[in-house]
Amino acid sequence: QVQVVESGGGSVQPGGSLRLSCVVSGDIFGIDAWPWYRQAPGMQRELVASITSYGTTYYADSVKGRFTISRDNAKNMVFLQMDSLKPEDTAVYYCYAEKSGLLYRGRGTQVTVSS
DSSP states (O other): OEEEEEEOOEEEOTTOOEEEEEEEEESOTTOOEEEEEEEOTTSOOEEEEEEETTOOEEEOTTTTTTEEEEEEGGGTEEEEEEOSOOGGGOEEEEEEEEETTEEEEOOOEEEEEOO
16 A cells, blocks of 8 residues: 655745645555646646656646656655746645556645735
8 A cells, every 4th residue: 555645735825835745655666656636626637747756757738837846765755846826726736656557645735826
């Protein structure tokens, strides 16, 4: 089993920054990728960014240039640095660990961008 726990959400004004953290524990050997998804009220869950075990990164067009995903292998942690936040970034953000085709998800952390 793989356990995933997110933290770092909160409320911020437009233009502000937040850093989300994700701790992965348990049977972590062989994890292939760590994607971050988000889901806004009434909207479908969307892929925001991901990083593979090789360090390859992906960003959705809507966050490219503003969000940065990174990984600390020694601490089994993944980070999502979010800068220049916009109201449309408001959502619950979920960290996942992908292993052998299975996705393990945390409970999510709320991000609210509002003036």
